[in-house]
Amino acid sequence: MKEQDYDYFDFQSLDPAEVAFYNLTRLRTDNWHFLRDNARRLHRLHKSGTVQEQADVMWLTDACTEVFSFLQPLEEFFVFPGIPALEQVKAAFEQRRYDDFARQIVRMVRMMTNGLFRKLDLTTSRLSDYGDLLNVAKLSDELHTRIRQEKRPYFQVLIVDDLTETESKEVRRQLRDLRRPDDLFFYEVVVARSYEDALLAALINPDIQTCVVRYSFPFRSKKKFRLLDELHSLLKHNVKKLDSAMPTERSLALGKSLKSLRPELDLYLVTDAPVESIVGEPSRAFRRAFYNQGNYQEMHLSILKAVNERYETPFFNALKKYSQKPTAMFHALPISHSATIVRSHWIKDMGEFYGSKMFEAETSATTGGLDSLLQPGGSLRDSQENASRAFGSRRTYFVTNGTSTANKIVMQAINRPGDIVLLAHDCHKSHPYACILSGAFPVYLDAYPLSEYSMYGAVPLREIKSRLLELRAAGKLDQVRMLLLTNITFDGIVYDPIRVMEEVLAIKPDMIFLWDEAWCAYARFSPILRRRTAMWSAQELRQRFDSSAYLKKFAKWKTQFEASNTSDDETWLETRLMPDPELARVRVYATHSTHKTLTALRQGSMIHVHDQDFEHYTRNAFNEAYMTHTSTSPNYQILASLDVGRRQVELEGHDMVGRSIELAMMLRERITRDPLISKFFTVLAAKEMILPEFRPSGLEEYFSNSAGWCRLDKAWLGDEFVLDPTRVTLHVGSTGMDGDTFKKLLMDRFDIQINKTSRNTVLFMIHIGMTRGTIAHLVNVLSEIAMDLNDKLDSWSNVELAAHEQNVRSLNEELPPLPNFSRFHPSFLPSPENTTPEGDMRRAFYLAYDDTACEHIKIEDGSLLEAVQAGDRDIVSAAFITPYPPGFPVLVPGQVVTREIVQYLMALDVQEIHGYEPMYGTRVFKTSAVVRESEKQDALLISNRSGSC
Structure with missing residues (x-):
């Protein structure tokens, strides 16, 4: 050995x-x-x-x-x-x-x-x-039989106090003695003897659900962990101040730190300080304060009660109870209680496959302990309130038909016909569809391109501010209603929502924000990812704007800013703007595909609201939009899964999300360190996916062979964009296979399923359902593919090698540039006098219903490119053209087709292009139809002018 x-x-x-x-x-x-x-x-x-x-x-x-x-x-x-x-x-x-x-x-x-x-x-x-x-x-048989195996859920309680080992044992003994057989849960105690130890325990021990902060304890830990520096940085601690704080001040500060680190924890304070020094805001992080605790009974009961509040799943419990009733069904759903299955001679296999419980819970009832999704007043209301607590929102709504519908609900509730919405040009197709439904005019924002990987990054803040300033100069800022961005993007690019919202509110104080967080519901339950989520950022902004410290900081900034050349847009673009706290309104919405990254049945989604004007201006419109898009017969299994999924993440989300990050980091390490795998495959790091100007921290990668593991805190606190560690984008161009071919190889030969690919990359999403065995299997598969390729390179003829090298060059070097959004044709602008880029996409969309207004031109035979290059007319799209991948509309109704867009479409290797009919081609407007629309616009302009005279 x-x-x-x-x-x-x-x-x-x-x-x-x-x-x-x-x-x-x-x-x-x-x-x-x-x-x-x-x-x-x-x-x-x-x-x-x-x-x-x-x-x-x-x-x-x-x-x-x-x-x-x-x-x-x-x-x-x-x-x-x-x-x-x-x-x-x-x-x-x-x-x-x-x-x-x-x-x-x-x-x-x-x-x-x-x-x-x-x-x-x-x-x-x-x-x-x-x-x-x-x-x-040494254990006798009698003792073995006396150690009871429990079915009750188990958790741990962290006690923070500078206790000796003897004192710790006594605390454990007294709390154990309070256990009763009818307690819903049981717990054990772990002791932290300093402020820093408490942070470490809460971070690395996911079984801790409750923390009791007692009396006096030092700040510094005797342990020397690098991650303590990361924690202090992440939590923005003033270490010297905390080290010199008085015991009560330190206890209260620890409560805030623990709540910021793990918001789901139940915190209790044990103190002998005067009540007037801790009531109100100083002790807001704690559920309750106990004075001179000697009798532990009240604390024990409080601990169990608080954990039970998170454990409760009101709707799931009601559904289980309802399923046990022998109900005679004189309404809908013959399948209820398996009635049409158990008596069938032909579909019993369905019952055997799904099991009886699923059908016992099928019902169309909204009574008997159940509730109506459209007007919840019982178990569903309570479940949504629990979800609101878990995700840090003011309100949460369950959606049973996916985040595409959730986006449409929010946009229809907020936007009115003629409002302007800013959105990324590489957005999900539900965003422009929602603009059409609401009658809003979209202004497309350009994300920075990553042409070498055939993907886009995210929309720079400078681009957002530039568009807003352009609209302000045209006198249209009042028309601007919403900024809609995808965070986290499919490829894992993460915005800094606080900075984006702050600077946008400095230009337009009443802007409403919709963050499409379809792919990052899990981020709430990671101490580092949480700080770039919509709901956390909204709460942080509210607290900032309400603080006297911010008011002073803003007054100083305003004086300095007004002394500069504020009439010049470049000054606004180059300056980090601060909103006026007297004017700014925090109006933030987020949509989650809970089913994509957490435990929920397919199409289970949520809408989270943190809008301080919701009750005044939005509630009625939101309810109408919710009614419009929500079925009167929602799937109760989906609703129950959302209820249970919320319970899971509140009680073990910190553990599960932390493990998924660990697994993603381990995958990076294994691929990078293996010389054979890394010969053909490269994990794209921050330096490849985020341009240097957006990474002032200088963080280039999470792991490298030379530097090992890198700290994330500075990047996540200061960079404009960061990379979600759970997204592992693998560059496969050196294999000679494009992303779609490699995806099929993984599925057909190795039973590995992925979704997102680009011309030369594939994306692996490491979610909470992953295990180390899954990661090990993937590494073994990559190793096997690499060995096969290596063997072929040794045995191929010169002709075969030349063909392979040409494929590699094509995938690594001969890549088409990514086109930005071109423009809306003048016929599909809100007005002929329009000087700003918003378009009336709704009018173009409905004009395409008239077949006589449209014609088809093929892409693959060069006809569309020839028509565009002829230059005798603008070719205007009459349809959404959405290639999969990348999965966003490259063309939308009313958009001018450019040479760059056609060349990009021709270079795609994908088979699936939504909106494109290979037999006929892409649908565009006839010249006559475009001319008629232009004439209508001119006539409308003349009418408006004569009317104003």
Whole structure:
């Protein structure tokens, strides 16, 4: 056995000072597994007398000693295995009782892996902690039978206090003694002895659901973790101030920090400070304060009650209860209670496939404990309020037909005919369709292109401000109603919503924002991703605008800004603008495809609202729009899944999202480090997907062979755009296969399903349903493909090699430039006098209903390109042309077709182009139809002018 046998284990990562927040949990697990494997080897080898085997024993003992040093500071934050168990197995190791060492650690790791420790209630035994379970030989049969295996959910309570070990044991004992068999849950206690320890525990121990902050404790931790610096940066701590704070001030500050780090935690304060010093805003983070706590009964009941509030799923519970009623159905849904299935001779296989429970819960009733989605007043209302709490909104609405419909609901509620909406030209097709429905005029914003990868990035803030200033100069700022952006983009580009909304509100204080967050419902439950979500940003803006500190900062900024040349647009574009808190209104909406990234049935989505003018101006219109697009017969299974999915993320979302980030980082590392895989595949990093001017932090990648893991905090706090770590975009151009071909290879040969591809990339989305086994399978598949290609390169003839090299050049170098939005034809502008870029897409859309106004021109035979280059007329699209991928409309009704757009369409390798009919071609307006529309516009202009005279 040699050290090289363990090259899968990176010993450099054992320095706690180098561990990042996104790989600490994985490293802890890996270290325990490493100890288990080597305990078995030591048990087998230590009695051997050969020189080589004794050398192996020496190397293994050195490695295990290093692992123990790594685990020691971490296990203080966990109930299991925890310090007592760690010290017990460490003692067996140091005393060279390798048989005990192996037996104990194998049992311990098995309990960690299968979660058995979560099912063991030690209150009825004489065991003081889980470490006593390792002494199997000392446990009598009687004691074994007295350790009850629980079905109740288990969690952990963090107590922050500078307690001795004896005092900690006494607190645990007193709280355990309060357990009752009819409690809905049971919990164990972990102790943090400093402010920084509390932050570390809350971050890395996902089982913690409650935190009790008690009395006096120091600020600094005795542990030296790099991620403490990241946490202080992320939470914007004034470290010196916190270190010198008085005990009560520090306790209150810790409450705010923990709430910012993990908003779902239930926090309690135990204090002896005067009540007047903590009531109101200072203690708002805490659910309740206890004074001079000696009797733990009230605290125990409060802890259980608060966790139960998150555990409750009102609609799901009502649906389960309803399904157990022997209801006689004299209404709709014959399938209810499987009535049409169990008596059928021909469709019983459907019942066998889905199971009876699904059909027992099928009903069209809105009574009997159930509720109406269109007018909720019971269980659905309560479920939506719970979701609002979980996602940090003021209101939340369930949607059962996807985020496409959610976007249409919001846009129809907010926009009126003639309003101007700013939206990205590479947006989801539901955005322009919603403009058509509402009668709003879209102004398309150009995202920065990534032509070398055949994809777009995101819309720069300068582009947004430039369009707004252009509209202001034309006197149309009052017409501008909404800014609609996709965050996170499909490819993982993340905006800074706070900065975008601040600067936009400085130009237009009443702007309404819709953030299409279809692909990032999970972001709320990550400490770092959360800070770039719409709802968190809206709440942060409200707090800023309400603070006296911001008012002073704004007054100073305003004086300096007005002293500059404010009549020059360039000054506005180059300056970081601040909105006037007296004028700015925070009106923010977000739509989530809950089913895409969290646990919910397909088409289960949510609308989240943080609009301070909702009740005054929007509620009635929103309700009408919601009625317009929501079925009177919504799928109750979808609604129940949204209810349960909310419960899951409130109680374990921090863990699940954290693990998905770990897995994505691990995938990056494995691909980058493998010399054969990296020969053909490259993970696109921030430096490839985000232009340097949008990355002032200088962060180029999350992992590299030379630098290892990089810190994320500075980039996520300051860069205009960042890259979502759960999106792994793989460049495949060096394989000679385009993205669509590679996608089919993965599916047909390896049963790996992906969706998004570009000409030379494929996207892997690492979601909460992923496991390490899934990642390992993908790495093995990439390795196998790389080996096959490598073998072929060695055996191919010169002709075959030349063809392969041409394919690689085509995919890596000969890429068509990405076209921006061209323009709306003058006939489809709101007015012939229009000087700004908004278009009347609705009029063009409905004109295309008239077949006599349209003709078809083919793309693939060059006819469309020839017609465009002829230059004798503008070719105007009569349809949405949406290639998949990339999945956004390249042409919309009323848009002028340009040479660049046609060349881009001709260069696409995809088979699926929505709106294009291969047999006939693309639909465009006839010249006569365009002329008629132009004449109508001229006549309308003349009429308006004569009327004004």
